[in-house]
Amino acid sequence: MGIDEGSLGNFLEYMRKTANKVxxxxxxxxxxxxxxYDADGLSSAAIIAKMLQRLGTTFHIRVVEQVDQSILTxxxxxxxxxxxxxxxxxxxxDFISKIISRQNIIIIDHHPPLKNRxxxxxxxxxxxxxxxxIDGSSNSSASTLSYLLSKNIDKRNTSLAxxxxxxxxxDRQDMGEYYSLKGLNKIAVEDGIKRGxxxxxxxxxxxGIRSKPLVSCLENTMDPFLPGLTGNEGACLLFLKKxxxxxxxxxxxxxxxxxxxExxxxxxxxxxxxxxxxxxxxKxxxxxxxxxxxxxxxxxNSPLYDAREYATVLNACGRLEHYSIAIALGLGYRGKVLQKALDDFLQYKKLLSTVLNKLRQNEKRIINMEHVLVVDARGLIPPKVAGSLASILASSRIFNADKPLLVVAGxxxxxxxxxxxxxxxxIYYGIHLxxxxxxxxNKTGGMGGGHAMAAGGTIFDGGFERFLNVLNEVIGWRIKGFKNV
Ligand SMILES: [Mn+2]
Incomplete structure (x- = not known):
């Protein structure tokens, strides 16, 4: 578990040198x-924003779904x-370095880089x-990378741990023992503890164990999903009484x-x-x-007291496209900003429970292919909510999926x-999603990528059916290859 000393040393040395350059x-x-627009992206931007403020750099923040040609141009x-x-x-x-050729570019990312850049x-x-x-999908969020960079630039930025x-x-990197953070993330944890x-x-x-009534805590727990309790207030009340x-x-x-x-x-x-x-x-x-x-x-008593709840609040603001609220929250604004963020959170929660009910009631929305379980949420949720829905479904056993799960929206x-x-x-037969x-x-006119356990992308309406077939087929090939090894 974790990372070896050599890699860690090299990385931190690089970070120190790079901080000077940046x-x-x-x-x-x-x-x-x-x-x-997710919690990691928004936290990262807030960290960098604070760092830039302290350096006297003027800046704008653009929150996007992914970097594509039109945004870059x-x-x-x-x-x-x-x-x-x-x-x-x-x-x-390649894209970025080609389109933005005259200015300075800084990439702070924890997704797998291209092989030949x-x-x-x-x-x-x-x-x-x-x-x-160092595996960036479990040892370091983008927010931790942003933090390490900013801290190396100015010690005061330790406040951003x-x-x-x-x-x-x-980003659900709490993959260490007992759902703890590990690897580079642990540096931020240690700094945070040291500074109080x-x-x-x-x-x-x-x-929400610190901020919400016990009934709501049970009702709102998605990870782990509590069958019969999550999303059902009445059942939670009964459970507690019992x-x-x-x-x-x-x-x-x-x-x-x-x-x-007791x-x-x-x-x-x-x-x-x-x-x-x-x-x-x-287990x-x-x-x-x-x-x-x-x-x-x-x-x-604030929902920001528990880091996981804080992340959910940021995530809700991001998915509902209220980016400035999320960034302001990250920069330390409270009061009205916090109130707006909490409104977003409530709205977002309602949206998710409504869609879960609708999916359970409509079998036609679930397509069970040989190697992929497709959940058709088109018309039910805004596109940016697809990722959250997929995470909930993957951890909930609502459809008892025994193969990769795909949510489509928009x-x-x-x-x-x-x-x-x-x-x-x-991981399903060692498959990297x-x-x-x-x-x-790519083969069907869209874009996509991500981690082994979680990935996302876009595809056009007309190519969707073909995309599903190609996806199903490619996974089939990989399994065959795997079985042959
Ligand atoms: Mn991330």
Whole structure:
């Protein structure tokens, strides 16, 4: 587990040198930060924004779905000296270096880089752990890379460690023991603890455990998905009563912190028993326990106190395209900004539970191909929600998927998002979803890529059916190849 000392040393050495270079390039310049709309992308942009503020650099932030030709061409015609890409860029290396040929480019990304890169730009700096043999899909979020860079530029930026952690848990990099962060992410955790910004505890991984009534915690927990409880308030109330943990006291819904130590223990044991009764393996049932990351500078009752909840809030703002709210939150604004963010979060939650119900009621929306389970959410959700829906479905067992899962949403230009279902607990025949999706989408007029476990892209309406067939076929070939080895 983790990374070997040599790779780590080389990477950190590179980071130190690169920080100096980046400082020279951005100081006093006019920059644009191009980032992704998920929690990691938004945290990364906020970190870089704060770093640039401290350097006196003027900047704009552009939040996009992916870097494509039209976005790059648009941007290259504007008056920027420096282009900073966060949480994206490595996969579009050739593209970027070709289109933006006159200005400085900085890529901060943790997605697998292209194998043969063709740098025609000259003034390009790329920060990507994969180049140093470090797996960026589990050891480092883009927010952690942004954090390490900013900290090397100015020690004051250590204040940004909490945001690095928010991005890392948002990208579900809590893949260490007991759902802890590992690798480069751990540096941000250690800095956070040392500076008193962060408290790390073992506990029940219930959503909103510090901020919400206990009933809502159960109802809103998506990871792990609690069959029969998640999304069902009535069932959660009954469950608590049945195990003798009174959910209401003096007309008020009780919070976790109001429980006695004995009640807390009982809740934990009964939850594990409940999950076992629903067919979970012992290991899956125990996944209800894990490492919690609390941000001590936030109000204890704020949804931003728990890093995972903070990430969900950012994610909701991003998916609903309220980027400035997300960035403002990252930069430390609270009050009205926080209120708006929480409104977004509520709206987003409603959207997801509605769509889950609709999918369960309409069999036609589920296409069970030989190697892919396709969930057709066209017309049900905005395209940017496809990724979240895919993550929930992959971890929920709602469709009991035993093969890669694909969600499609949008109209005309379709958004596709793939996940390996958690049930398999190992990668489906060693298949790298990012590579497969890249291949199948490219062949049918679309674009795609990503990690082994999670990938996404776009495809046009007309090519969709062909895309599904190619995808299914390519996975079939890979399995055959795998079986032959
Ligand atoms: Mn990311």
């Amino acid at each position: 400082k020279g390039v951005v100081e006093g310049a006019h920059a644009v930060v191009v980032t992704h 648009d941007l290259s015609e504007l008056d920027y000296d420096v282009f900073i890409f966060t949480d994206m860029g490595s996969g579009a290396f 063709n740098n025609t730009a000259g003034r390009l700096i790329e920060i990507n752990p994969f180049i140093f043999g 909490p945001l690095a952690i928010v991005g890392a848990v948002g 910004y962060l408290k790390v505890e073992m506990g029940l991984r219930l959503f 195990i003798g943990v009174e959910p209401v006291e003096e007309g008020r819904l009780k919070t976790y912190s109001m429980l006695s130590e 009640e807390k223990k009982r809740l934990a044991t009964e939850l594990v028993k409940y999950l076992l009764s629903k067919g979970f393996s012992a 899956m049932a125990e996944s209800i326990f894990g490492t919690m990351y609390f941000l001590t500078q936030e109000d204890v 109209k005309g230009k379709l958004k596709i998002s793939m996940r390996q279902p958690a049930k398999l607990r190992k 990012g590579e497969i999706l890249h291949h199948a989408a």
